Amino acid sequence: MAIIEPDDRLRVLREHAREWATELRPYAFDLERDPDTVYRHLDLPAVNYVGKTMIPAHLQPDPMRIGRYTYYGSSAVERVVAAEEIAFGDAGMFLASPGASLSGVLVGMLGDETQQEWYFGRVRSRPTWTFFALTEPARGSDAMSLSTRLSKAPDGSATLHGEKRYVGNATRAEVGTVFARTGSGPLGVVAVLVETSAPGYHAQALDTVGLRGAQISAIRLDGVPVAPGRILGAHLPASARGMWSALRTFNLLRPGVAAIALGIARAAIEYARSQSKRGRDELDRLGHRVHTTRQLILRAAHEVDRDARNGYYASAAKAQAAQLAEEATQQALRILGPGSRFEHPWLDKLARDARGVEFMEGTRNVQRLTVCHALTKGRFDDD
Ligand SMILES: Cc1cc2nc3c(=O)[nH]c(=O)nc-3n(C[C@H](O)[C@H](O)[C@H](O)COP(=O)(O)OP(=O)(O)OC[C@H]3O[C@@H](n4cnc5c(N)ncnc54)[C@H](O)[C@@H]3O)c2cc1C
Known part of the structure; x- marks a missing residue:
């Protein structure tokens, strides 16, 4: 490469x-x-x-x-x-x-001019938190089987019913997007804009051990009204919205999640070096992996910038970086010896954060499935 x-x-x-x-x-x-x-x-x-x-x-x-x-x-x-x-x-x-x-x-990607002006106008006017609600209880890796429903009435009004889980910033957000089903299969999924002040929107922060700043939350949608103008991509063909748009969004952002994992790995390596002279060879080897993983992440970012459908490098980068973050934090804890989680709270935090990144935008197992699929299709053939 x-x-x-x-x-x-x-x-x-x-x-x-x-x-x-x-x-x-x-x-x-x-x-x-x-x-x-x-x-x-x-x-x-x-x-x-x-x-x-x-x-x-x-x-x-x-x-x-x-x-x-x-x-x-x-x-x-x-x-x-x-x-x-x-x-x-x-x-x-x-x-x-x-x-x-x-x-x-x-x-x-999906908003028409009015929707974009409305959403980005809100975000720009003052510090505004937003959320992206796809995951549901027991439907994380298998997001395609989501069951939240957007029910439409004959007068054109619509309401959201369902539950979402592990959604970042959902308790402090003012506005966000929710994926819901209007019919069966991937074409029966739409994304809608939701204001958290709407009746029927309830969010509760979940207690987590890592990445607590993200304040991941559970959302209950009890008949949240959705005006026709809040349904994203209505001007696009069904094949260009729904699950397809979620996959493209993840492809575009997954290299960034990989980069977060890389930052955590680097922080752990640097911290272990600053605290002890032990484990130099292991830390050097991890440091070398930081460089190679950064290259893969940059490659993945270039690929999705060129074409957001090319998410297989992003999956490879996310899997490799999440693994490195986990190994770097665990290795650093071992190098600093028994009791290191108590004696080095910063490293303990990094190890917990590394576990959190593993789940963001899909776990390693799921990324590996994507990579295997791409390999069998010959998508990595140029390298
Ligand atoms: C910090 C953080 C922020 C998040 N932010 C958001 C957000 O903003 N919006 C949102 O919608 N979601 C968000 N999520 C949720 C995240 O997308 C899910 O946690 C993730 O998709 C995994 O789903 P799950 O937790 O239900 O785990 P599961 O899907 O239940 O997976 C559990 C285990 O089973 C394995 N597994 C599952 N399927 C397979 C398979 N086919 N083959 C092999 N192994 C498999 C997984 O690898 C994992 O180890 C966030 C999560 C975290 C931790």
Whole structure:
């Protein structure tokens, strides 16, 4: 695989994101104890960057500017460069930050002009949290079998009924997207815009051991009214919305999740080095894997930027990076010896966060299934 070197624009972003990340660590444990402390940190540059990005350029009059460069977070390559560095500081704060996030990508892909102006206008007007609700209880990896229903009445009104689970930021979000079924099969799925102030929307934060900043939540939808103008992609053919759009959204964002895992792995390796002279060879080997995994992530980001259907590199990158995060944190704990989880709370946190990343946007097993499928179809043949 040819080595991919970020250009000057991305190098500048990386350097700045590295600096921003150092400001996150002092608040990381407070955020774990109480995810709502994020409200106190909206002026941190990393949080600010996340909040400004993933808004289409024509709807973002006030993007992040560094020197002569402007950053919209609209490419996967830009997102992975920033995500690795910010997650090195604290993945929890990254995921706790307000912004357009996954739903922004979906609305950018499926929304008509009015819907885009409405959604991105909300996100832009002040720090606004958003959510993306696909996963359901007992329907995580098998998201295709979702059962939340969008029921339409003869007068054209519609209501949402169902339950969602493990949805990031759903308790503090103002607006988000919900995947629901109007019929059977993948073509019978639609994505709708939902305001959390709507009657029938109930969200409850779940107690988690890792990535607590993300405040993943359970949602109950008890007849949430959905106006016809809130159904995304109505102007597109059925094959271009529904589950197809969820898969494309994941393809576009999965390299970023891989980069979060890489940031966690790097943080664990660096921490172990700073605490002990033991385990140098193991840490060097892990450090080498950081470089090769970064290359795979960059490759995956380039692939989805070129064509969002090409998600197989993204799956390979997510699987490899999640494994590295897990091994790096566990190895670091072993190197620091018995009791290291108690004596080194930072490393303990990194190990817990690594477990959380394993589940985000699909587990390793599921990514491997995608990779196997792509291999049998000859999709990796060029390397
Ligand atoms: C921090 C975090 C943030 C999240 N944010 C969101 C969000 O914003 N929106 C949202 O909708 N969801 C979100 N999720 C949910 C996430 O997408 C699911 O956790 C994930 O898809 C796995 O589903 P599950 O938890 O139900 O696990 P399951 O699907 O029950 O999997 C359990 C185990 O079985 C294995 N397994 C399942 N199927 C197979 C198979 N076919 N072959 C082999 N092994 C298999 C898995 O690898 C896993 O080890 C988030 C999760 C986390 C942890």
